[in-house]
Amino acid sequence: MRDTETPQAAPETPKPAKPSYLADGHTVASWIFTTDHKRIAILYALSITVFFFIGGAAATLIRIQLFTPHNTFLTAGQYNRLFTLHGVVMVWFFLVPSIPTTLGNFLLPLMIGAKDVALPKINLLSWWLYLGGAVLTIVCLVCGGVDTGWTFYTPYSTLYSNSCVLLAAAGVFVVGFSSILTGVNFIATTHMLRAPGMTWFRLPLFVWAIYATSIVMVLATPVLAMSLLLVMAERVFGLPVFDPRFGGDPLLFQHLFWFYSHPAVYIMVLPAMGVISEVIASEARRRVFGYQAMVYAMVSIAIIGFMVWGHHMFVSGQSPYASVVFSFLSFIVAVPSAIKVFNWTATLYRGQIRFAAPMLYALGFLGLFTVGGLTGLFLAVVPIDVAVHDTYFVIAHFHYIMVGGTVSAFFAGLHYWWPKITGRLYPEWWAKFAAIGMFLGFNFTFFPQFILGYLGMPRRYHQYPAQFQIWNVLSSSGAVVLAAAYLLPLVYLMWSLFAGRRANANPWDATGLEWTTASPPIRDNFETPPRVETAPYDYHDPDIGPTQPNQPPRQPQAAE
């Protein structure tokens, strides 16, 4: 391994006069009642890690059950509760908050040169709301769980299910408000607290991504809250909103649910796109290709993403003419995603590419996101969707986006900013090993599911016809590799907290204000308020290109 690939500890880093945010108070209260965006990010990181492993444990049990066609390892009731738990936990308690509330919370003020977010107390409140939702969900789990699927389709959820639907819906309802508050806070922060000289088109793409995500959170999440309230009202008070016997319409729920849940896909994937843009530019030592196109692409995804919900309902009984429109818009929303893939690829062109662990995760993202996006096109085509809807093809597709895309990007960002967050360097070889393990394990687990889906295996089946077994055995075996790869970072990142080498302020020689302050930063982020003079990603003279490997950025955006 060449030394150039490893972030180096620089001895000349001056010791900051003020204590780092980690050293600024050691009591439990100084953490759980903190208004420091960086500490709140850590609180969120710990919470979502717990839920990631709860959701992962459910997935493991599901894959064990599916190893053989008529397995009796789990009963049908247990199986139904487990896939519901897996979906609810992974979507609302891990993926939606994952990048925005951890990396977003930590980095947004740092990247725009602010002392904190615009509304620090609201930021703390949003974590407490998350915790409230989390407690409700865990109580629901202890009381026997819920068996409706994470989609809560009516009338099953309102009139037929004998499980703790109310507690689960209440948990998701509460955690939704945590999302809304985070979104409001980030929008206000981006508008109000940019440092002098930090114009909109000098913002790092990660900030643009978090900003676009926040807008979607604020506009879409209330619709989820409303639909869940209606579910609770029908279940408890018999308010016949969805019950067809009294003129209600069960499809109304699907429209409302997907009006939130399709934009929610973009809540999950836009921040990932932001992370990947930062990592690829830094590791390729090049300006991001087509910066403005990248910004417009994210904003168009956020807007058009609101108009495609009906592609989840091609076989639901909605008007076939509505399906025509939704199919069209689904093709349109794929254009900006394609542009982004091309631009990331083009950023590598004529770079000085390093391959540290964050870059391996980012390249993994690029491949898996492309597969997920292309299979999304298949599902936008009505006749193909009619064939493979509600089969494992759909499962594989959204896991390529959500896990192959978002989770890979989360790990890319976690490793990339780990020195900044903790002040320590992670062990490079272990990180590379885990990155490759995740990529291989992921494909091994989920690619067979495309074939299963094409052959017609329905989702949410506790037992299945024997002809599907070989593909399920492949998928379950891959899950073993994937699970092992997910456990690795837990171990080596924990180890690095105590025994990792100390990091200097800018171990990657990266651009961006977050790298101009100490690692870990002080409570108020910057010793003196920064001023921005240059374009983002100023890695090289645009007229010359990056001529030397590991060339430092041209004009570091100094904190002067």
Place this chain on the structure above:
Amino acid sequence: MNAFYLPQASTQAQAEDRIFLTLLVLSGAVLLLVLALVVGFSIRYRAGSKARRGPLPAWVSHEVEIGWTVATLFLFLFLFWWTISAQLRLQIPPANAFEIHVVAKQWMWKVQQPSGVREIDTLHAPAGIPVKLVMTSQDVIHSFAVPAFRLKQDVLPGRYTEMSFQATQPGTYQLFCDQYCGLDHSRMTGQVVILSPADYARWVAAQPEGDSLAAQGEAIFASSGCGGCHGQGAAVHAPPLEDLYGSDVPLAGGGFVRADEGYIRDAILQPRKNIPAGYEPVMPSFQGALSEDQLVPLVAYIKSLKAKP
């Protein structure tokens, strides 16, 4: 049924597979291109390699960006146009399609043939002619899915949904419920048995003798007292049912509604929903009095009523 092959047993399956294959080739090419570029650039421009860096030529940053945006857009527009026109051709069932009724419940498929034959978890249908399934659910949402036909349709409580297919070869094909419907969702499976038209006729003839669907409906019409208002010479001023099916009914609130099966069903269960012009809203609701299994023949009977010439 094996692990590597799915029969292609309907005209819809042939059309779907054509589109699927085309998309597979196109997206495979795009994926290979992206992977080749990523791997190629990663090797050629690895840190410290001898490859020339230099500035990007102006045309790369402008024309290329616009070029691939427009190319992607046009490719997608073409794909949309091509696939949706195929879909619209497929989904309009011919007027003379052979109708079979399906009532779903947790966790069972109940089938009513036009001949009056009833089946459970098995559906017999003739090959080579268009067949239309008219489906409803007694409880939650289910989905009638036949992978060999590449077709599925959700089955909803409180309304009829339709699925049309034309089977190409006789055989027995798997039927799944694809919409999660509760505890035994994974056991709500069955089979679709496609017979040649002659074999289908023999199969119908071999079933125990019974009334046709419409004749069963006539009995329900009588026993439910429908004739008291809608029958010949009834004292109550009620809309005549002859030639109702397929007509445009003028509504009391203005406008028209097409009298399809859903309309007839709603008129029985929710008579206040669409009140025909010129009639008092006096009809009682039969919600709860008639099961889905009884509604199917009753609607079939009303559909069969023709005015005497």
